[in-house]
Amino acid sequence: MKLSRVPSSVAFAACATSLVTLLAACGSDTETTSAGAPSVTDVATSSVTAPAAGCPTAAPAADVAPEWTLPGATGSVSVTGSTDEAAPQITVEPPFSVSETQVHTLQAGDGPVVSDTATVLVCYMGVNGRDGSVFDSSYQRGAPVDFPLDGVVPGFQKAIAGQTVGSTVAVAMTSADGYPQGQPAAGIAPGDSLVFAIKILDATA
Template identity: 75%
Template sequence: MAAVNAFRTSSVAVVACAALSVMTLAACGSDSDTATASTSSSPVSDVFTPPSIPETKPEDSPCPPAAPANTGAPEWTLPGATGSVAVTGATDKTAPQIDVEAPFSVTETQVQTLKAGDGPVVAETATVLVCYMGVNGRDGSVFDSSYQQGAPVDFSLDGVVPGFQKAIAGQKVGSTVAVAMVPADGYPEGQPSAGIQPGDTLIFAIKILDATSR
């Protein structure tokens, strides 16, 4: 898998910023972050700027771009300190849906398993292959989505912001999960290129396709 550095923090810039267990977010999300494609042996692109993706027919992609049908009640509804969020996970044919009553914020990061997989448990330092959609709680906008790109991305969990690691580590491969993360677990100083301001709560719907432990 070609590594994708989702949510880089200060020692390798969220793979460059620091190893996730000890990383600080002081320098993350700055305008100096640039998107680069690379192999798993060197820092690569921020998840907010997806890497080059091979052409894939939408119907053949594990990250289908089709909007979900009206399936009734969402799988997760979370009232926040302000606003609320409702999440419906992806299916084999459709992308997830994240509906926000803005501005939405939380005072602690919360993770919800939408559908449990039956694969191996994902280690904290695993390299994972995922489909994801990220939404800003401040205004409900989608700031990044591999579903829009139509292909999954891969990255090491010890090179991502804490909220993304908290959402995935300990889950089983095949699971779909959602996370609402406090700014300290995402980009406390903002990420201007993605429209993220300091203090924004971020929400992700994630489908875990594979994981490789080191």
């Protein structure tokens, strides 16, 4: 069983810890999905004015109960969303994969409904189902990011569009809805299913 928590370090070859920073600093060609959409972190901005609370960086309690458990086509995953004080927890029984993208609302918010073309401000953590490694996390950086939903991978849009601001959601996405050609800088290979825990802080039309 592979336990993924925010404090774990993620090493990306020859570059900084954040995939956002990596793509900017290394000048890599932008990876695109089969539909031509850039990755989540390709379009995320690092100059967002974060809310006072930011994204919590503390590890969750050891005895925290999962809010969602999903058996996959192979392996399984359980997810607990973030709190005001602690980051989310994603536990993978690898190799985890799904044949269809699955979205689950961990905690419903009471804000407005997010449209599929909104620009959203979120805290998120992404885990590779193949080995349970954290490949990117705004929780590790302690600050949210914003991006337009019509400019990211389909799985991320499916997870957030139709949710309400303030919600915490989880998504287990197929490779086709994530990075079908892989994302080598983040250790994502073609065919990898990905799991995200996402807190929706704000959205604008």
